[in-house]
Ligand code: AMP
């Protein structure tokens with residue numbers, strides 16, 4: 001039996017208390033983006049895997065360039081070229097006294113060499129003639145046979161990136177619980193991992209209801225409106241980290257809706273509906289969901305409740321189908337459904353992903369308005385606003401009407417007026433939920 005009225009926090013706690021993180025799976029790196037790692041990733045190789053040059057230049061022996069300067073350069077014989085990807089000098093040759101090897105960034109330091117002289121510290125390798133690298137290069141394609149004049153001394157290991165200086169075998173690359181972002185994907189690839197064990201992205205099915213709804217692109221005839229909720233919520237689900245499937249609008253017919261939901265359960269970790277949850281004659285979601293799923297299973301079924309909030313008073317939450325898929329039934333007004341998504345569905349998606357931080361960040365800001373805002377007593381109000389971090393202010397956009405889609409599109413924050421507030425004065429210190 002449902003309580004008469006639920007607070008926002010009670011409803012959210014009820015949802016989060018019931019949602020368990022999804023079972024981990026092994027995913028390709030690019031599919032794991034945004035997911036939570038469930039294994040400690042241990043490094044198997046050294047990074048870099050070999051000593052290599054951090055500059056384009058010449059690999060030399062330190063003693064050969066000691067005391068070199070512009071006036072008295074060290075003149076070395078260039079015995080070969082080492083490009084990135086080559087595994088040293090041809091014929092396993094090493095750099096001997098009086099010798100240098102031309103080396104590219106990332107190429108392995110050849111045997112015998114102790115440091116790299118950047119090309120800027122040299123005459124560029126002249127092949128013994130005038131200072132013209134291109135000519136020298138043409139004359140000696142392998143870089144061999146010519147000479148290079150070095151104008152500065154160098155310390156041992158200078159411009160050499162040591163094997164294992166980044167990570168070594170046995171190091172912990174990433175801890176279980178890490179969120180896989182672009183740099184983490186980079187590290188995994190760098191150490192040779194092609195897959196990782198993570199909690200998958202939840203699959204969210206978004207279904208809007210309403211016989212008045214027309215798909216964008218189609219003709220709008222009398223009494224009808226475009227379906228915006230299914231688009232907004234599919235996008236919001238994706239933004240939250242989910243794989244989102246937009247089913248689109250179902251007419252206000254309980255059998256059709258029931259059949260649609262049952263069809264969709266196969267690909268859903270969570271189902272979101274909009275509309276049809278209030279007390280109107282055609283409130284189809286309520287009607288349809290009283291009998292969806294396995295009635296023999298205790299705890300299955302959707303609880304329709306009233307929340308102490310505005311917008312978003314009517315909400316449904318429960319479980320359907322053999323897999324006990326969570327279903328959130330959101331109200332139909334576009335602003336109500338979006339605010340409800342932000343407050344309840346987004347945290348549920350993030351809990352399914354195994355993320356610790358399921359809520360949007362909040363800040364405090366001064367209310368930037370000419371006249372006081374009014375708020376219904378006993379209900380937490382969520383107004384749309386724009387947040388100015390520099391000024392520390394939040395400015396309401398549009399009114400409190402839950403049909404105002406244009407104002408919602410301008411907003412980047414929700415202004416929260418608590419249950420006990422009936423009026424908020426200009427300049428009042430206010431809680432703000434940041435939407436971006
Ligand atoms: P309902 O909760 O189904 O009574 O819908 C409340 C209001 O929201 C009505 O004015 C509906 O026309 C509107 N509405 C419901 N679903 C959508 C939707 N998917 N897109 C845009 N408006 C909607």
Ligand code: MG
Nearest residue numbers: 209210275276
């Ligand atoms: Mg409706």
